[in-house]
Amino acid sequence: MNKPLSLSRAAPSLRGADLPLLLSLNVLLEECNxxxxxxxxHVSQPALSAQLSRLRQLFGDPLLVPAESGRxxxxxxxALxxxxxxxxALAGLNAAVRFDSDDFDPDSATRTFNVVANNTGAAVILPGxxxxxxxxxxxxxRLTLSAPDxxxxxxxxxxxxxDLCFSTACLLPSGLFSRELMTTPYVMVQRRDHARGKAPVTLEEYCTLDHVNVARDSSLHGFMDEQLYRLGHSRHTMMAVRDFSAVVAIVGQSDLVCTVxxxxxxYDHPCVEVVELAFPFLTYTLCMAWHPSSDxxxxxxxxxxxxxxxxxxxxRAWEKQRGG
Incomplete structure (x- = not known):
């Protein structure tokens, strides 16, 4: 039986010929396959297997082991x-050889930027x-937009x-650079001439209404419900949608309400009204994020x-409405 590689190791002595192995190791650890x-x-599997053997010898560690699931x-x-x-370290090396301070002129450059954003972020950012x-x-x-995954x-x-991702701060993956673009309160959308009137909605009244929840996975339980739970309350969600594009049509023809x-x-739609929440609630923060290697x-x-x-x-329509 083969003796397992020891986890105790001395610091490896890297040679110039070993440096390309670090690029292979990075990809191996990303793919685990x-x-x-x-x-x-763009190498053969036997060649990469030979590199993995050299890396194991170099670091005195198996690096990749069979998964507990058996697959x-x-x-x-x-290795983690x-x-x-x-x-x-690799990101810094890549940036050092790939970019130059004078290699981008927006008036003449040929480049396609790839951006990830949900419909909300796209509707706010892309027109301008x-x-x-x-x-x-x-x-x-040019620029392309794709949905977040x-x-x-x-x-x-x-x-x-x-290249860039636009999302709420709580949904951003760890390890990214980010910048806050906008922080706003939440408000409630209801049909015009709703029986409850136009007054700011109290917490007790809010919990008696029928709601539309907006969630990427169309879940009936979402961010709002977590906040209400912390306040010791709950609400009834009758319908869930993936984004805000259908909210006005749904709310405008029913007594359902939606928090956005x-x-x-x-604010200016003829079929709906926007009212404030008359109870403390967390704000919505829109962030822009990118990988450190592209900084x-x-x-x-x-x-x-x-x-x-x-x-x-x-x-800022909501600031005008509130006298900001």
């Missing part, structure tokens, strides 16, 4: 610690950004498949600056 890692690295591989405790230290991009007159500068968002940001961040509330990318620095300026100059 030799076949997939070999495909990403696939899992990183060893040492090593990976956390290896990622920023579209005006700015069109004003440049540069046909080579929390299961692999951090990995897509790290790989450069996604004030910055997307339909020095001048193109993304330009894009992040545009986003911040768009938000700083955006109309």
């Amino acid at each position: 030799v076949t997939r890692a070999a495909a990403r690295l 696939g591989l899992a990183p060893s405790p040492f 610690k090593l990976h956390r230290r290896l990622q920023p 950004l579209a005006r700015r991009m069109q004003a440049l007159g540069n046909k080579g500068l 929390g299961s692999d968002l951090a990995s897509r940001l790290e790989k450069g498949e996604v 961040p004030a910055f997307i509330a339909p 020095g990318d001048p193109g993304l620095l330009w894009l992040r600056t545009q986003m911040q300026e768009v938000m700083a100059g955006s109309p």
Whole structure:
């Protein structure tokens, strides 16, 4: 029987020829699968297996071991610690050789930015950004939008498949750089001439109403219910939807109500009214996030600056309504 590799080890002595192995190790630890890692690295599986053997010898650790589930591989405790230290080092090296302070000119650059945002963030941010991009007159500068997927968002940001993510702070993956773009209160949307009137809604009244919940997974139990639970209350949710696009139509033709961040509330819609919550409630914070490896990318620095300026100059309907 083979003797297991010892977890006690001396600091490895890296040679120049060993440095490419660290790139392979990073991908191996991301994929936990030799076949997939070999495909990403554009090498054969036997060649990558040989590199893994060299890495095990170099660090005196198995690095990847059979998963307890019996399917696939899992990183060893040492490998997890090593990976956390290896990622920023490789990111810094990548930034050092990939970017130059003068290699992005928004007036002439050819580049497609890939952004992840839900419908709420997109509706607030993209119109102002579209005006700015069109004003440049540069046909080579473009942007794509995709829906968020929390299961692999951090990995897509790290790989450069996604440039920026817009989300509430509580839903952002760990390990990202982020900046707060906007913080707003929550308000309640109801049909015009609702039987309850236009007065701010109290906590007791709020809990007697029938609600529409907005959640990415269309769950009937969401963020609002967690906050109410902390206040010792609960509400009845009759309907759940994935985003805010259908809220006005639903609320405008029923007695259901929906709680939304004030910055997307339909204040000027003829079929609905917006009322304040007359009880303490957490605010909604919209954040912009990116991977540390792209922090020095001048193109993304330009894009992040545009986003911040768009938000700083955006109309604040809820502030006007409240006399702000």
